[in-house]
Amino acid sequence: MRKVLLVSDNEILNDLYVLNLEVYTGTTVTVMNDSEAAIDFLKKNPDQDVVVSLNMINGQETASLIQNYLTSQALPYPFIVLGTLPKNMVNVINVPSTYNLQHFIRVVAKILGVTAKEMSEKKVTPFYPVPTKSVINLNEASCDLYLQTKRTDEDEDYILLLKKGSPVSFTVKKLYQDGVNLVYVNAFDRLVMVNQVSSKIINILKASDSPLENKIQAVSSGFEFVATQLVNSPEVSQEIMQLSQVCVKAMEDISKDSPSLRGLLNILSSSKESYLYVHSMMASYIAQHVVKNISWGGEGHVEKINFVLFFHDIMLGPIYLKYPHLKYEEDILFDERVADKDKEIVLNHARLSAEMMNSFKRAPLGADLLIKQHHGMTSGIGFALDYKDDISPLSKVVIIAESFVEEMMRVKDENPTAQIDVKVMMGFLSEKYKKHTYKKIIETLSTLRL
Numbered sequence: 414m415r416k417v418l419l420v421s422d423n424e425i426l427n428d429l430y431v432l433n434l435e436v437y438t439g440t441t442v443t444v445m446n447d448s449e450a451a452i453d454f455l456k457k458n459p460d461q462d463v464v465v466s467l468n469m470i471n472g473q474e475t476a477s478l479i480q481n482y483l484t485s486q487a488l489p490y491p492f493i494v495l496g497t498l499p500k501n502m503v504n505v506i507n508v509p510s511t512y513n514l515q516h517f518i519r520v521v522a523k524i525l526g527v528t529a530k531e532m533s534e535k536k537v538t539p540f541y542p543v544p545t546k547s548v549i550n551l552n553e554a555s556c557d558l559y560l561q562t563k564r565t566d567e568d569e570d571y572i573l574l575l576k577k578g579s580p581v582s583f584t585v586k587k588l589y590q591d592g593v594n595l596v597y598v599n600a601f602d603r604l605v606m607v608n609q610v611s612s613k614i615i616n617i618l619k620a621s622d623s624p625l626e627n628k629i630q631a632v633s634s635g636f637e638f639v640a641t642q643l644v645n646s647p648e649v650s651q652e653i654m655q656l657s658q659v660c661v662k663a664m665e666d667i668s669k670d671s672p673s674l675r676g677l678l679n680i681l682s683s684s685k686e687s688y689l690y691v692h693s694m695m696a697s698y699i700a701q702h703v704v705k706n707i708s709w710g711g712e713g714h715v716e717k718i719n720f721v722l723f724f725h726d727i728m729l730g731p732i733y734l735k736y737p738h739l740k741y742e743e744d745i746l747f748d749e750r751v752a753d754k755d756k757e758i759v760l761n762h763a764r765l766s767a768e769m770m771n772s773f774k775r776a777p778l779g780a781d782l783l784i785k786q787h788h789g790m791t792s793g794i795g796f797a798l799d800y801k802d803d804i805s806p807l808s809k810v811v812i813i814a815e816s817f818v819e820e821m822m823r824v825k826d827e828n829p830t831a832q833i834d835v836k837v838m839m840g841f842l843s844e845k846y847k848k849h850t851y852k853k854i855i856e857t858l859s860t861l862r863l
């Protein structure tokens with residue numbers, strides 16, 4: 414097997430370089446963290462095929478030091494320098510961008526005579542997205558995982574991130590912290606991943622001794638996972654159906670076990686959950702309170718309400734993953750950073766999310782209608798300005814619950830230490846929702862555990 418020496422101290426890059434070099438060029442890679450260690454290694458193991466080095470490590474001109482050594486010993490290896498090439502350096506191959514892995518792998522492949530055909534045989538498209546959050550809690554990957562490195566309309570590219578069976582490493586966690594919200598699996602591995610992620614989440618949610626924080630995080634994982642899977646492939650598998658049902662039931666338990674709305678918000682904020690999940694979970698807490706306290710309501714509505722809140726914005730899932738800064742739904746329409754075609758989805762998300770429920774065999778009766786009306790429009794398109802009586806009473810409950818959450822969070826945005834006053838909130842809602850039927854719902858909030 415051919416050998417590559419890689420001189421780099423960047424742990425994330427090292428993992429990716431080693432994995433992709435091994436898979437695509439069939440080489441064994443040794444990593445050394447600085448020029449001294451590298452030179453020592455070369456003295457003992459001169460039989461390398463390629464030497465690769467970062468231009469600088471810790472302020473040291475690593476590439477220059479190594480090149481001096483190679484020249485002094487008349488060692489003939491092709492030498493690749495990653496990053497900006499130092500002045501006066503000649504007779505080396507330069508890959509200026511350290512994160513352009515494709516380019517780097519192609520350069521090495523060319524040196525070693527590995528053909529493009531041999532390399533492309535290792536890749537199988539298409540790829541499906543999986544939220545990184547669902548992956549970092551797994552012990553090991555049940556299939557190969559990929560990272561998307563380039564995406565334009567006609568071209569996308571992926572590099573291998575983790576091989577099947579290997580432990581979910583530091584690299585994946587670090588990438589997640591750095592804002593990489595999606596990783597990818599091959600089409601034929603998709604069900605394997607769905608099974609693995611679903612059973613992991615279901616186990617946490619079904620264990621009676623899981624702490625509230627863990628349950629909240631597990632539902633959050635389930636929430637993102639179901640959204641990406643359904644939006645990318647609307648036929649609903651048994652596993653996704655089961656995972657959704659367990660999450661919906663867990664939303665009920667979480668609301669019951671939360672001492673107050675503020676306590677729930679604290680846990681949600683401290684684990685940095687996405688706005689999409691935070692507002693759904695909090696709205697569930699409020700909506701459950703309403704249906705238990707309004708004259709026409711009852712326990713029977715709880716499951717339906719939670720189901721609706723789990724799915725009402727499902728079509729927005731991928732959009733929030735793509736633009737993690739997003740918050741309030743209506744504001745997205747005025748956000749210049751969001752592409753027009755994504756705004757189109759936002760405008761239609763109530764209708765589209767409702768349509769997705771057609772293939773969901775075990776949805777509670779009428780849930781799709783409630784989802785369609787959750788912005789006050791009977792068509793499911795757009796956002797109502799004037800809230801009328803032409804929608805179902807339960808849709809009104811969802812609307813008031815979401816509106817309460819949004820206003821509460823806007824107040825907190827302005828002043829994080831602000832105390833929320835139920836009376837003030839009820840006043841705000843009564844101003845916005847003038848019809849008597851909405852007012853009845855608002856009245857039940859006077860006994861809400863804030």
Ligand SMILES: [Fe+2]
Nearest residue numbers: 725726742787
């Ligand atoms: Fe919505």
Ligand SMILES: [Fe+2]
Nearest residue numbers: 725726742815
């Ligand atoms: Fe929403």
